[in-house]
Amino acid sequence: MKFNTKTIHGGQEYDKAYGAVMPPIYQTSTYAQTTPGGHKGYEYSRTHNPTRTALENALASIENGEYGLAFGSGLAAIDAVLKLLKPGDEVIVTNDLYGGTYRLFTGIYEDFGIKFRFVEMNDAGNTENYISPATRLIWVETPTNPMMNIIDLEKIAAIAKKHRLLFAVDNTFATPYLQQPLDLGADIVMHSATKYLGGHSDVVMGALVVKAKELAEKLRFIQNASGAICGPMDSFLVLRGIKTLHVRMQRHCENGREVALFLADHPLVEKVYWPGLENHPNHDIAKRQMRDFGGMVSFVTRGNDFEKAIRVVERLKVFTLAESLGGVESLAGHPASMTHASIPKEERERSGVVDSLIRLSVGIEDKEDLLEDLRQALD
Numbered sequence: 001m002k003f004n005t006k007t008i009h010g011g012q013e014y015d016k017a018y019g020a021v022m023p024p025i026y027q028t029s030t031y032a033q034t035t036p037g038g039h040k041g042y043e044y045s046r047t048h049n050p051t052r053t054a055l056e057n058a059l060a061s062i063e064n065g066e067y068g069l070a071f072g073s074g075l076a077a078i079d080a081v082l083k084l085l086k087p088g089d090e091v092i093v094t095n096d097l098y099g100g101t102y103r104l105f106t107g108i109y110e111d112f113g114i115k116f117r118f119v120e121m122n123d124a125g126n127t128e129n130y131i132s133p134a135t136r137l138i139w140v141e142t143p144t145n146p147m148m149n150i151i152d153l154e155k156i157a158a159i160a161k162k163h164r165l166l167f168a169v170d171n172t173f174a175t176p177y178l179q180q181p182l183d184l185g186a187d188i189v190m191h192s193a194t195k196y197l198g199g200h201s202d203v204v205m206g207a208l209v210v211k212a213k214e215l216a217e218k219l220r221f222i223q224n225a226s227g228a229i230c231g232p233m234d235s236f237l238v239l240r241g242i243k244t245l246h247v248r249m250q251r252h253c254e255n256g257r258e259v260a261l262f263l264a265d266h267p268l269v270e271k272v273y274w275p276g277l278e279n280h281p282n283h284d285i286a287k288r289q290m291r292d293f294g295g296m297v298s299f300v301t302r303g304n305d306f307e308k309a310i311r312v313v314e315r316l317k318v319f320t321l322a323e324s325l326g327g328v329e330s331l332a333g334h335p336a337s338m339t340h341a342s343i344p345k346e347e348r349e350r351s352g353v354v355d356s357l358i359r360l361s362v363g364i365e366d367k368e369d370l371l372e373d374l375r376q377a378l379d
């Protein structure tokens with residue numbers, strides 16, 4: 001099955017009871033047994049739920065994995081991966097990453113004795129210099145948030161393999177439409193399904209997809225034992241979202257290109273970060289690793305003036321000033337005061353998140369309206 005067919009049919013079978021084409025929302029906590037242990041595969045909805053199973057099978061299919069696991073949020077999914085580790089273990093992490101991931105790592109897991117090394121990975125080979133005998137996991141985000149750096153997944157996978165480390169990729173920004181990390185050598189793919197997979201800004205959810213059975217069993221144990229699962233209604237919504245992922249992504253990419261080119265030409269814009277621009281430092285890796293370049297675009301206004309950047313985001317009308325990304329509607333954010341406020345200023349600026357940086361999640365509206373909105377806000 002090819003990708004577009006997988007988003008609609010991957011891992012799905014029609015409902016056994018009445019032939020419903022979409023899986024019913026099994027809004028139940030428990031399942032009747034005829035005799036102790038006599039059940040139809042479902043006992044209790046923390047462990048399994050048929051609507052969640054349908055979603056988890058779809059997730060596995062679109063990421064070219066074998067096993068999918070859905071969680072109550074993206075951070076709950078990351079949390080489950082971290083629970084594979086033990087005190088004393090070390091993790092190598094992309095230095096430019098989602099603020100909430102940074103907060104989970106440094107604010108919670110450091111206190112449990114896990115050490116995180118935040119590493120600049122634009123030169124993927126650099127990662128190897130940070131490996132110690134205690135290293136267990138490499139955690140990568142690409143494109144990075146919000147600087148749109150592209151990290152060479154095949155190179156990192158080779159390093160992980162050589163040193164027998166787990167390699168996890170946060171694929172939230174790219175989605176499997178643009179890149180499939182398991183095919184490039186990753187062991188775990190993670191999503192904030194809140195974003196492009198759900199796609200309609202109406203649900204918070206996380207996901208993991210893996211190929212190896214033993215790893216899946218460990219994560220399944222953690223999912224059930226820790227209990228950070230998602231409900232059947234949310235499972236249904238994300239399953240519905242996935243069915244249009246390919247058509248939405250195509251338009252996100254088209255509009256992203258228009259917006260990036262418009263901004264790159266605008267006299268009040270100093271810098272545009274979008275991997276499809278030829279002057280993007282990792283453009284070649286992006287071309288090799290990704291099918292297209294996505295709808296996330298960051299830019300810095302000229303003069304690097306905090307107040308000016310705030311005025312621009314306040315004046316946008318079609319773009320909504322809001323956290324999050326990946327929905328059908330266009331959103332604008334100011335990372336330094338919003339998504340990345342939990343990262344200390346010094347550390348933030350080292351990775352390029354300056355006070356005038358604006359991040360756009362370009363939606364699937366008419367491009368003319370998006371460009372006009374940016375034009376009036378910048379003017």
Ligand SMILES: *Cc1c(COP(=O)(O)O)cnc(C)c1O
Binds near residue numbers: 098
């Ligand atoms: C939003 C996001 C997360 C966290 O996901 P939640 O669903 O908000 O918990 C993790 N990584 C990236 C790249 C994100 O954008």
